[in-house]
Structures are given as C-alpha cells and as structure tokens.
Amino acid sequence: MTNTGDLALATRGLRKSYGSHVALAGLDLSVPRGTVYGFLGPNGAGKTTTMRLLTGLIHPDAGSIELLGLPFGRGDRHRLYDVGALIESPSFYPFLSARQNLRELATNGAPVGAGRIEELLELTGLRDRAKDAVSTYSLGMKQRLGIAAALLSDPTLLLLDEPANGLDPAGIVAMRETLRHLAAIGKTVFVSSHLLAEVQQMADVVGIIAAGRLVREGLMQELLNAEGIVRVRVGLDEVAGAAAALAALTASGGVTSSTAEPGWISVRVRPDQSGEVNRVLAGAGIWATALETGNDLEMLFLELTGGAQAAGGEGTFFGMAGSRADPGAPGTTGTTGTGAAA
Amino acid sequence: MSLFLSGLRKLVRRRASWVTLALLAGLLSLIVIAVGATSNRPGASAMERAAILSLVTFPGAYDQILGFILGLGGLFAVIYGAAIAGSEWTWGTLKNAVARGQSRSRYTLLTFASVAAAIAIGLVITFVIGVIAALVGAGLAGVSTSGLTDTAAMGRLPEQFARGWLAIVEEGALGFTIATLARSQLAGIGAGIGLYFGESFAGIFLPDIVKYLPFNVANASLATQAADGGMGGGAQLASLDANLALALVVVWLIGSLLVAAVFTERAEITG
Ligand SMILES: Nc1ncnc2c1ncn2[C@@H]1O[C@H](COP(=O)(O)OP(=O)(O)O)[C@@H](O)[C@H]1O
Ligand SMILES: [Mg+2]
Numbered sequence: 001m002t003n004t005g006d007l008a009l010a011t012r013g014l015r016k017s018y019g020s021h022v023a024l025a026g027l028d029l030s031v032p033r034g035t036v037y038g039f040l041g042p043n044g045a046g047k048t049t050t051m052r053l054l055t056g057l058i059h060p061d062a063g064s065i066e067l068l069g070l071p072f073g074r075g076d077r078h079r080l081y082d083v084g085a086l087i088e089s090p091s092f093y094p095f096l097s098a099r100q101n102l103r104e105l106a107t108n109g110a111p112v113g114a115g116r117i118e119e120l121l122e123l124t125g126l127r128d129r130a131k132d133a134v135s136t137y138s139l140g141m142k143q144r145l146g147i148a149a150a151l152l153s154d155p156t157l158l159l160l161d162e163p164a165n166g167l168d169p170a171g172i173v174a175m176r177e178t179l180r181h182l183a184a185i186g187k188t189v190f191v192s193s194h195l196l197a198e199v200q201q202m203a204d205v206v207g208i209i210a211a212g213r214l215v216r217e218g219l220m221q222e223l224l225n226a227e228g229i230v231r232v233r234v235g236l237d238e239v240a241g242a243a244a245a246l247a248a249l250t251a252s253g254g255v256t257s258s259t260a261e262p263g264w265i266s267v268r269v270r271p272d273q274s275g276e277v278n279r280v281l282a283g284a285g286i287w288a289t290a291l292e293t294g295n296d297l298e299m300l301f302l303e304l305t306g307g308a309q310a311a312g313g314e315g316t317f318f319g320m321a322g323s324r325a326d327p328g329a330p331g332t333t334g335t336t337g338t339g340a341a342a
Numbered sequence: 343m344s345l346f347l348s349g350l351r352k353l354v355r356r357r358a359s360w361v362t363l364a365l366l367a368g369l370l371s372l373i374v375i376a377v378g379a380t381s382n383r384p385g386a387s388a389m390e391r392a393a394i395l396s397l398v399t400f401p402g403a404y405d406q407i408l409g410f411i412l413g414l415g416g417l418f419a420v421i422y423g424a425a426i427a428g429s430e431w432t433w434g435t436l437k438n439a440v441a442r443g444q445s446r447s448r449y450t451l452l453t454f455a456s457v458a459a460a461i462a463i464g465l466v467i468t469f470v471i472g473v474i475a476a477l478v479g480a481g482l483a484g485v486s487t488s489g490l491t492d493t494a495a496m497g498r499l500p501e502q503f504a505r506g507w508l509a510i511v512e513e514g515a516l517g518f519t520i521a522t523l524a525r526s527q528l529a530g531i532g533a534g535i536g537l538y539f540g541e542s543f544a545g546i547f548l549p550d551i552v553k554y555l556p557f558n559v560a561n562a563s564l565a566t567q568a569a570d571g572g573m574g575g576g577a578q579l580a581s582l583d584a585n586l587a588l589a590l591v592v593v594w595l596i597g598s599l600l601v602a603a604v605f606t607e608r609a610e611i612t613g
Contacts, residue, residue: 018612055441057611080443087441091434091613095356107348108449109442149438 007066008033008157008188009054014063016049016212023049025212026063031190031205036183038203038220039192042304046212047192051087051161054190055080068157081110084155086163090146094135098126098145101134102152110153120148123178125171139166147175158182160191164198176202196301200224206297210304216297226296230274231266232281233290239265245284249276263289345449349456358425359460362418367468370410371475374398378479398479400487401495405502407472411465412506412564416513416557419461420534423517426457427602428527434613436606447603454518454599458511465507502564505588509560512595513538516556519598522605525613553582556594562587 009031016024024046031037041047052058054065056077065072067079092101099117106112121127124144134142143166150158158179164172179189179202193199199206200220207217216223234242239257246255246267254268267277274293281288294302353359378398381391397406430436430453439449473490480487489495520537521530538557545552552558562582582590 052612057437057440059610077440077443077445080441083441083443085441087437089434091438093352093356093433093435096352100351100355104348104352105438105442107344108439108444153442 006033007031008035008068009037009190010066011050011053012064014050014053014065015061016046016053016058017061023212024053024060027209027212027214029207029214030217031188031207033188034183034186035204036179036189036191036202038199038206039190039209040196040199040206040301041192041194041209043194045194045209045304047194047209048088048161049212050209051085051159051192054159055083055085055087057087081153082156083159084150084153084157085159085161086146086150087159087161089165090142090149092134092142092145092149095133097131097133098137098148099130101145102149105149106152110155112152113154116152116154120151123151124148125174140168140171143167144171147178156187158187158189158191160189162192162194164193164195172198196298200297208297208301208304215304216300223297224295225270225272227268227270228293228295229266229299230269230277231264231290231292231294232277232288233263234265234281234286234288236263238286239263241284242281242286245280245286246277249273249280345444345452346455346459349453350459353426353456353460358422359464362422363464363467366411366414366418366464367471369414370407370468370472373410374407374472374475374479375482376479378476378482378485381483381485395483395485398476398483399485400476400480400489401492402489403476403480404473404495404499407469407476408499408502408506409564411468411472412509413561415465415468415506415510416560417535417538419510419514420517420520420538421531422461423454423457423514423519424521424530424534425517425527426453426521427518428521428524428530431522431525431613432527437611437613440611446606446609450522450603450606451599454515454602457514457518458507461510461514462507465503465510469503505564505584508588508591508595509563512556512591512598513560515595515598515602519602519605522602525609554590556591556598558582559587559590559594563591 007030009029011027011029014024014027014029015022027046027050029039029050039047039050049058053060054067054072056072056074059074067076068082070076070079072079092098093104096104098121102117102120106117118127121130124147126141126144126148129137129141134145137145143163147160147163150160160179163175167175179191183189183204191199191203203220205218206220206223208215232242232246239262242265243255243257246265249255250268256266258264258266269277274291278288278291374397377394381394381398396402427450436446436449440446477487477490516537517530517534520533521527524530524533541552541555541557544555545558553562559582563584
C-alpha cells in the first residue's frame, strides 16, 4: 500500500466468501481521515461483511486492511482499541439496562473514561430509560444504545453499519449532527447505508458497493455535480429534429432516443443544464412535453438497486438509460425521487 | 479480573441463575420436608421408616442432601452452562466484545470462570437451604437433630464440597462447550440434555466405556455415601475409584474448556 498515511481506513483487494458464495470480490476502499464516509450499497452488496472484516469478527480470504495507518491482521486486535463499531443489529443483554450493558461492555477493550457512560446516555436520549431492561426497548432505542456503545471509548475511527435503521426522523437528524460533529473534531466516521438520500445528507465522501465490488468512490460534491442525464419528451415526429439540435450540447453519443418509449430523448449533461436543454429545443421550434433530470450518483445507484426496488410507479427514468441500466425491464423502475417532470 | 467480575455481575442479574437455584433448592426442600411430614404415616414398615428418615437425620442427612444437590445439579449445570455460552452467540454480545479488541479465548475462559464461581455460590446456598429444610423435616418427624454438630461429618464437608463443585463445574463446562460449538443457546441446551441422558442410556450397553465419560466420572468422583444410587443422583456404573474419577473430571473440564476456547478463537463471528 502506498501513501495511506492520510487514510483512516484502507482496504486493498479484500475478498471474502461464505462457503461458495462470494460476498466481497476484491474491495479497495480509501477512507480519508476526518471525514464522514458514506458506504452505500443495496442489500446484500457486502457492507456488513466489510464491517465484520474491519473488526476482526471474520478474516479475509485475500487482501489487506489498514486501520489508522497500520496493518490489521489476525494478531492485531489491539488496533481495535481506537475503533468503535456498530455492526448489523445492535446486540445487548436483554435483562440488563442500558447503563448496565454499557458498563459491562466497557470491561472489554480500551478504557472508558469516568462519566462517559452518562454522557453517552444523555447524547443518545436514553437517560430517562437507562434503568429499564433493554428487552423493553423499541428497535430505535436499541439502535441508539448501539450508537452509544460504538462511541464508548471515544474512538478515532467509528464504523457504523446502517445506524439509521429503526430511528425516527428526529433520531436520524440527531445522529447526523453527531456524526458531522465527530468528523469536525477530527474523527473518521465510516457509515453504511442502503439509502442514497441518507448518505447524501451527511457524507463528505461516498463509496458505492455492489455485488462485493466498489463501483464508485469520490467526494460527494463532485459526484453530485458530475454529468448526469436530462430526459425530455417530444412529439414522435419531432424526435429526429430534437436529437440533432441537442447534439450540440454534449459529446458525440451523448444523445439517445429511447426505443422502448418512443418520444423520449436523453442527453448526457450536468444536472444544472436542464434549462439549457429546454432552451435549445425551443430554439429549434420544438416544445418539450416533459423533462426529467437525474445526477450521476442517483442514476448509478438506481441502476444498482433498480430491479429490486421497482415500485411500478409512473416514472420511467430507467427505460431510457438503455445502454447503462438494467436491460431487463425498461420502464419498470420507480420514480427517482428527485427527477422532476416538467 | 474486571472481566471475571463483570461476568459474575451479569450472572447474578440474570433470571436463569435464580430460576435454576430456586428449582434445585425448591425441589430439595419439598422432598425433605415432605419426608418429614409423612414419615409417621401408619402402615410403613420399620425399614421403610428408617430409610425415609435417614434423609432428615443428621449427620447422615448432610451426605444425603449433598448427594441430591450433586445428582440433580449435574443436569442443571449442563443446561446452565449451555445457556450462558449459547446466549453470548445468540445475543451477539461476544461479537461486541471481540469488536472492541477483547481476546476471544480470554473472554470465553473468564466467562466460564464466572460460571464456576456462580456454581460455587449456588452450591452453598442450596446446601444451607437443604439443611434448614431437613431440620424442619426432622421437627415434623420428631427426629432428634443432635447429629447436626457431628464434628466428623462436618469435617468431611469441605472436601465433599470441593469435589462436588469440581464435578458440577465439569458438567457445566460440557454444556458450555456444546453450546459454543452450536453457537446457539437453544441448540446447546438441547444437545447438552441429550448428552446427559444419552450417556446414562449408553451405559446400559457399554458400561466399560461409559464409566470414563464426563457425567459418570463426575458422579464417581463425589465420594459421598449417597452418591451412588443416592436420591436424584445419576446412576453410577461400574465402580471407578473416586480419586481416579476426580482426575478424569479435571481432564474433562480442561479438555472441554480448551475446545471452547480454540473454537471461539477460530470461529467466524457472523451473528
Ligand atoms: N453468515 C453468512 N453466511 C452466508 N452468506 C452470508 C452471510 N452473511 C452474509 N452473507 C451473504 O453475503 C452477501 C453480502 O452480505 P452482507 O455483507 O450482509 O450485505 P449487506 O450488509 O450489504 O446487505 C449476501 O449475499 C449475503 O447473503
Ligand atoms: Mg448489512
């Protein structure tokens, strides 16, 4: 590995199979220090498997891991003293209270400062219920306790596996603020999610994993501003004219007309150029009857999850992305959420 | 040390601990008091009466009570050991400890050490309750309790306790290890009970082999008069020297803990 000193977490060629099932097929992650890194991927992509490998719960078949600049292998459990983790579902003794669970957990690993447990109970909003047995907690309360447990030893690197699961909207906002705050004071937060919107709202850096491989990694802001697609719908007899006019806006091959949905044309441009698309069409005397935009990240993620999340809605965003999207079923994916019809 | 104490705190707060204790002490008290209350029923032969009353007549009652606790305690210990080890996997609490950088084998062994300590505490409490119950039974039966302070019998108690504790701890370790291998509370308890009865069943056909197996050596190591064929005691097979049996108990104990530790050390924790 080279130049990983400024990385809080790095993996190279990480592979892991469960029996014959390949869960990770060579994962290369680079998580810069002091950032919130959104580890985004559909269900079954390998997020939890990655988290387990990073905490020594399981061991890689191949590849290497660096935690906080140092190699992490079988004999390196002490490296985890600087790491806090919440992996898969929060796990506690159901007959103990929140406070007791944290206290007993603190007898393992790095020392826990005096007063830390009370501080965390306060932070996660559990203080009023801290005396009740965890078996009486709701899923969201257990999740909060899981986050508190991950923060127990004030870790330099925080690994959170879908921490928003089961949290109410207020809880999600509070968690997001906590994670942003931690990054602001120099901690690194590696947080997984299967929801783009969630990651989009808190991550500085995003890595998208699908089928055990990293398919995109980069600064959130850059990915959001990257080239996307604008889709317009015109009259059937105007398709050829519109395509010719729009070709000026983009590189060659950037304009495609959908065969599955006649009348729809897509143009590869930055999302903020949708007005431009409209103007060019109008200049050619063609009026779009509908217009949709989507940035690269949304489209990429929808492609990865598209088939699985098909809601059968009106939106047909995917039908047109023919060459890149799931070729299986054009027009069956749900609405994009941010794609706005004109 | 803090991990051991933490383990003990968890056990003390756990209902399963108290249910196990209450069940054992309750059964013991019930039987002993019932014996005292019914011993005067008409029609019982003198021999029957003598046999029944030995349960509430000190100092012999000490042996009887201990024999009962150790006999039934073995089965309880298997279940208890399996419940404790299995729940670490079922609840994912082992995962938490490992992800914090705790040593897996250290965690496993110290968790068991706390089980062994809990067994010692339980043994003493049950014994005291048993003695009190026997005194009540003796009162009901009108038997003298002058043997209570028999120095010879009391002098034997520490060694009997130590042997009994080791035997039960070994049986607990067996359940503990089985549940670890099964990575599950329920499967561990089921398999532990199966093994307990399976062993005594197999003893009918293969006494020469089974006499070296864990539950049998546990019973053979006790060296109480009541141990063989005593009330509630697992039937003991072909006689095994008590000290040889004790050595085998230690072998089984260390062996099963080693298996549990090595398995945990190597396991993929995917719960
Ligand atoms: N313990 C396991 N045994 C067998 N297969 C597993 C196990 N855990 C996960 N998998 C499989 O590995 C793949 C990745 O799973 P996981 O890492 O849990 O994905 P994610 O957390 O992204 O939803 C999935 O196909 C899943 O079915
Ligand atoms: Mg997962």
